[in-house]
Amino acid sequence: AEMKKQREFYHKLGMEVPGDIKGETCSTKQHLDSHRNGETKPDENAYKETSEEKQEEDNDYHRSDEQVSICLECNSSKLRGLKRKWIRCSAQATVLHLKKFIAKKLNLSSFNELDILCNEEILGKDHTLKFVVVTRWRFK
Numbered sequence: 001a002e003m004k005k006q007r008e009f010y011h012k013l014g015m016e017v018p019g020d021i022k023g024e025t026c027s028t029k030q031h032l033d034s035h036r037n038g039e040t041k042p043d044e045n046a047y048k049e050t051s052e053e054k055q056e057e058d059n060d061y062h063r064s065d066e067q068v069s070i071c072l073e074c075n076s077s078k079l080r081g082l083k084r085k086w087i088r089c090s091a092q093a094t095v096l097h098l099k100k101f102i103a104k105k106l107n108l109s110s111f112n113e114l115d116i117l118c119n120e121e122i123l124g125k126d127h128t129l130k131f132v133v134v135t136r137w138r139f140k
Helices: 002-013 027-036 051-058 095-105 129-136
Strands: 067-071 086-090
Touching: 067 129, 095 129
Parallel strands: none
Antiparallel strands: 067 086
16 A cells, blocks of 8 residues: 555656656556455456566666665775775675675685675675664664
């Protein structure tokens, strides 16, 4: 219901709904809502998706996800710093994704050689960046 209100609000203002992919439709959501309201007749068009819509969805690369900006600073004298120390990526990315990215940029043989710290605390490889922001960075 909240998403529907948000869409109506942005449509009244004539603006694009944030996070929507151009050409995205809510047919699946409408299909699910009809089942919640006790209607049992399935909508035949609910799951039909054109190849163009599917291709747009596949090419999103998490751009519509919540984004976080990160400053990467090297504390080791053995490693050189990155050319660009700021990156912006999906909040759903994990610390392991960051380690692999940095290892690739620095031409390291293994990402296991790296530790990523936030406030002098080593981060777990399975932590999402959203989790790190909420738990380690909340007062910054």
